[in-house]
Amino acid sequence: MWAKMLAMYLAVLDDRSSEEQFIDVYNTYKRLVYHTAYKIMGDSYLAEDVLQEFFLYVAKNFSKI
Template sequence: MVALYLSLIDKQEEKNRFEELYYRYRNLMYYIAYQVLHQDRDSEDAVQEAFFRIAKNMDKVKDIASTETKNFVAIITKREAMKIYDKKKKRDEDFDVDLTNIKKHNSENLVNEVKNAIEQLPYKFSSLLTLKYVLGYSGKEIAEITGLTETNVRQQLMCGRKKLSEILEEDL
């Protein structure tokens, strides 16, 4: 199966990194997908779709062992699993998101408050906010990664920021 994904990548260096990423994170990705879908076949489909997205965006992955890459892989996998879930159930449900590996800043109290507020958001908003503001991807890159349109990414980021602001205002 790895050969299929590798055929999507042009540069040999990126192929080598993808292969390392594949073997390092495939079990984690399956675990994440299974937590959402609770079915083997659907979970495998979600992981397969996630690997296709990652292969197409391999130029954005630098250090395979980094927390940033692990979060990137987890977000892509969970979004793909959520797409399958939504298609099957035709409804939008919130799922907990694990953001324990977010980069540490000087003011840990503020970071913890923001992290807790992000965890309260629906996954479709929390994942996009994480890609944008924690991992630093542009709207165009997020659209490529998630399969959404740039307009949809901007709208969901705007809604996510608004909801995040409301949650933070309640807590203060």
């Protein structure tokens, strides 16, 4: 699951040189974001949706971070 999602986010990045940095951010925070979303939503599918939306937003705006 994680690898497929990561590939999608990398495709959205504006700057290819940021891929390694994004991968580091993704690997550092993916579980924290998922578990936080799960605690709030109480549903694993909704938590996955939150995770996807969160990292898609981060990928689209990564050059601004």
